[in-house]
Amino acid sequence: MQRREFLGTLAAVPFVPGLVRGQPRGAPRVNGARLNAQLAQFDAIGRTASGINRVAYADADLAGRRFTLDLFRAAGLAPVVDAAGNIVARVEGSSPGRPPIIIGSHVDSVTDGGNYDGPVGSFGAIEVARTLREQNLRLRHPLEVVVWQNEEGGTIGSKLAIGALTDDGLDRRARSGFTLREGLARIGGDPSRLAGVVRPPGSIAGYFELHIEQGGVLEQRGRQVGVVEGIVGLRWLEVTVTGTANHAGATPMDQRQDAVLAAAKFTVAVNDLVRAEPGRQVATVGRVVPSPNTTNIIAGSVLLTVDLRDLDxxxxxxxxxxxxxxxxxxxxxxxTTFAFVRTVDSDPAPATPAMMAHVEAAASALGCTTLTMPSGAGHDAQELARIGPMGMIFIPSVGGVSHSPKEYSRPEDITRGADVLLHAVLGLDRIAGR
Amino acid sequence: MQRREFLGTLAAVPFVPGLVRGQPRGAPRVNGARLNAQLAQFDAIGRTASGINRVAYADADLAGRRFTLDLFRAAGLAPVVDAAGNIVARVEGSSPGRPPIIIGSHVDSVTDGGNYDGPVGSFGAIEVARTLREQNLRLRHPLEVVVWQNEEGGTIGSKLAIGALTDDGLDRRARSGFTLREGLARIGGDPSRLAGVVRPPGSIAGYFELHIEQGGVLEQRGRQVGVVEGIVGLRWLEVTVTGTANHAGATPMDQRQDAVLAAAKFTVAVNDLVRAEPGRQVATVGRVVPSPNTTNIIAGSVLLTVDLRDLDxxxxxxxxxxxxxxxxxxxxxxxTTFAFVRTVDSDPAPATPAMMAHVEAAASALGCTTLTMPSGAGHDAQELARIGPMGMIFIPSVGGVSHSPKEYSRPEDITRGADVLLHAVLGLDRIAGR
Incomplete structure (x- = not known):
């Protein structure tokens, strides 16, 4: 089918300032009703009494991927499952030899999660490709729509795609109970061909990901679109506090080595330290496991975790x-004594300023209010940032709730986000490689 | 067999001050080597890799009770298991119509406990009766040696013995998995005859219990014998802290309702409050259960417990x-919000001053250093205190450790404690009812 290249007004944003003041007649828009209907249908897959359970490699994840493959096909795309288990569909561009623009997200969920973390960006990306096709808008660059596997288990699919995880790292067990290797086989990947799907640095024109914010900042500040300035780096500390277990009645207060009390003082100190300096750093003590964890015994030890994040x-x-x-x-x-083990240590992944500008310009052109903000959560985009330009688009999470059955984003926000993704892609396609 | 009444020098302590300066020739003493050998033998029953496990009604408890019954018989006593499941042996006194002096303790253990909490006082009481018999010392009062069942599960046997627990309270489950009713049947009790074994107020001359301290106060202060001034009252609070579960990365510090942080601040506050005033009151947060208890989720709720004890x-x-x-x-x-439920509320049980004086006098006559102190742990003595005079004798716990496989008391301290019990009984027998 013959397609016209979209080189009109919007593609020039922000280079045609007139557009910022209004929406040009004929500027392409996604089919928001269709996109939201797909998300509503998807909500039934993996739904349990305690929330959405599509943890990677579980049966519900496989069902979710089948649904997603059907969406690709309905969009006129030709999806393949590559060796890394990622679902990839490529639409060639009009200008030969250019690196691809990649858009996508994930469809797996956490345990007892919601229906928006992942699917919004995945289905949004498919909808963008479908809109381009339906409106005969052919990009100069190839466009690849990718649904990365097992994001919630540690951005596994995108790590495999950039070579940050290889065959020898596949034996750890995912939340579904399967190892990553077993999981890869279950979803149609092939551990023996992983090297063939690695994208080297410089091999992409750029990666955009649409995602729900998962926090309450956009809602609180009354903004419609988040222009992500980067994905925070993450430090996980496992802290073992060792005291002496003893009788809660027979041990005077001044003769105790109480691990629960020490853990409590430390938890308060962590909170005080992280709030003592300006900035958007966050730290959380989310897991606390005393031993023996009994009413009438002073705890002999406590295992607790610290989750620390910042862009710096x-x-x-x-x-x-x-x-x-x-x-x-x-x-x-x-x-008591404190022993620290650093279990996770991931670097911050700043967004590419030019990519942020494309998101900002697209949002402005569509009349959306924006906020430049970090992503406190990890995303596949942090992996893609290691090999090329990266930008992310956030839409509001109602009440700031995520990883919960109460996770919710409004249909109009989802449509708006997909439109911003569409126009960010058009903007990048117009500018990149010139 | 004809027995002589022991009305000699020691019985008059502290009324014959000369005795305080030395040990009278011929003053009766227990057979400490025999007592400690029995305890060493008993250590094999219920011993597992993680400690002594003779929780009430479990097979190991039954084995412990069989061993104990054999000890009674070897001591020349005629034990019966009464309807409440307590092992009771009575030796009639020389003076008709007097209420009994009772001595005893328990032989059940906590999970992963030690060999001294209970058996020291139980075998010590049997040894005292055996010594009296072997030395032809007949008391004026009847002497009853009692091993109370299921002390660790909430002084069940002694509660049944004073009528504080009746048939309709027997359906709760003990740590062994059996209900109290099932347990009672397993150890030879009879729920249908409980009323027949209830001892009314005023029906005993006095109750003495020898026990390990379970704390480190005697050791720290360098004293040999604790004269217990009472068993502390106990308040257990179950506290539910409710916040909002949310994403640890995407939720700014000032938008959190973090239940773990709130629980930590509360734990520190409890410690500060209990230490802010003089006295020997103790409070412990021993159990902390956050939900969902995951590294990267701000806890939505925490269940924690407070154990508060004091004599007042x-x-x-x-x-x-x-x-x-x-x-x-x-x-x-x-x-966040805090909800409090009071799950246990037991009154302090002061020891009887006259009974404390008998312990003090016996210890002094034997040349032991003493310390008047509260019992921070609960004991069967707290139940007996509701119906008559009560006194307790503590011996040191090495390192202050109890309810642990590391629980240990030195043989010489055990012997000393049994000797003090013997002479406290003799002192009471001489004075009571005159």
């Missing part, structure tokens, strides 16, 4: 050191 | 109210 790697290092010092101080004051 | 009931009430106020304050400061 030096701040992560400084706060980690401060937490370790705080543990040592609390230990001295309570007769 | 008004202090218990005042501190409980202070904890509830602290929870409300922390809740306001953190956007």
């Amino acid at each position: 790697a030096t701040k992560l290092a400084r706060l980690t050191a401060a937490f370790e010092r705080a543990g040592a101080e609390v230990g001295r004051a309570t007769g | 009931a008004t202090k218990l009430a005042r501190l409980t109210a202070a904890f509830e106020r602290a929870g409300a304050e922390v809740g306001r400061a953190t956007g």
Whole structure:
């Protein structure tokens, strides 16, 4: 089918400032009703009494992927499952030899999660490709729509796609109970051909991902679209507090080495330290497991975790050191000892300024209010950022709730986000490689 | 067999001050080597890799009771298992119509406990009766040696013996998995005849119990014998902290209702409050169960427990109210709510001054250093205190450790404790009812 290239007014944004003041007649728009209907249908897959359960490789994830493959086909795309288990559909561009623009997200969920974290960006990307096709808008660059596998288990599919995870890392167990290797086989991947799907640095024109914010900042600030300035780096600390288990009645207050009390003082210190300096850094003690965890026994030990995130790697290092010092101080004051293990240590992934500008321009052209903001959650985009330009589009999460059955984003926000994705792609296609 | 009444020097202590300066020739002593050998043998029953496991009604408890019954018989006593499942042996006194002096303790253990909490006082009491018999020392009062069933599950046997627990309270499940009713049947009790074994107020001359301290106060203060001034009252609070579960990365610090942070602040407040006033009151947060208890999710709720103990009931009430106020304050400061449920509420059980004097006198006559102290742990003695005079004798716990496989008391301390029990009984027998 003959397609016309979209080189009109919107493609020039922000280079044609007139557009910022209104929406040009004939500017392409996604079919928001269709997109939201697809999401509503998808809500039935993996739905349980306690939320959406499409954890990677479980039967419900496989069902979700079959539904998604059908959506690709309905959109006129020809999806393949590559060796890494990612669903990929490529639409060739009009100008030969250019690297692809990639758009996509994921469809797996956490345990007891919601229907928006992942599917909004995945179905939004498919809808963008479908809109381009239906409106005979042919890009100069190839467009690849990708649904990455197992994002919630640690951006596995996108890590495989950039070579950050290889065959020898596939034996750890995913939340479904299957190893990554077994999971890969279940979804149609092939561990023996992983090298063939690795995208080297410089091989993409850019990657855009539409996603729900998962926090409440957009809603609180009354903005429609988040222009993501980067994905925060992450430090996970596993902290073991060791005291002495003893009788809760027979041990005087001044003779205790109470691990629960020490863990409590440390938790308060972590919160104080992270709030003591300006910035958007966050730290969370989310897991606390005392032992023996019994009403009438002073805890002999506590295992707790700290989740620390920020866009600035030096701040992560400084706060980690401060937490370790705080543990040592609390230990001295309570007769306990603190041992720290760093279990996860991921670098911040800044968005590419030019990609942020495309998102900002697209949103402005569509009359959306925007907010430049970090992503506190991890995304496949953080992996793609290692090999090329990256930009992300956030839409509001009602009540700031995510990873919960109460996760919800409004249909109009979802449509708006997909439109911004469409126009960001058009903007990049117009500019990139010139 | 003809027995001589022991009305000699020791019986008059502290009324014959000369004795305090030395040990009278011929003053009766228990056979400490025999007592400690029995305890060493008993250590094999219910011993597992993680400690002594003779939880009430489990097979190991039954084995422990069989061993104990054999000890009674070897001591020349005629034990019966009464309807409440308690092992009771009675030796009639020389003076008709007197109420009995009771001595005893328990032989059941906590999960993963030690060999001293209970058996020291039980075997010590049997040894005292055996010594009296072997030395032809006949008391004026009847002497009853009792091993109370299921002390660790809430002083069940002694509660049944004073009528504080009746048939309709027997359906709750013990740690062994059996209900109290099933357990009672397993150990030879009879729920249909419980009323027949209830001892009314005023029906005993006095109850003495020898026990390990379970704390480290005697050791720390370098004293050999604790003269217990009472068993502390106990308040257990179950506290539910409710916040909002949310994404640990995407939720700014100032938009959180973090139940773990709130629980930590409350735990610190409980500790500060209990230490802010003079006295020996203790409070412990021993159990903390966040939900969902995951590294990267801000906890939506936390269940925690407070264990508060003191000899003074008004202090218990005042501190409980202070904890509830602290929870409300922390809740306001953190956007969470605190709900309190009082799950256990037992009154302090003061020892009888005359019984304390008998223990003190016996210890002094034997040349032991003493310390007057509360019992922070619960004991069968707290139940017996409801119906008559009560006194307890503590011996040191090495390192203050109890309810643990590391629980240990030295043989010489055990022997000393049994000797003090013997002479306290002799002192009471001499004085009571005159």
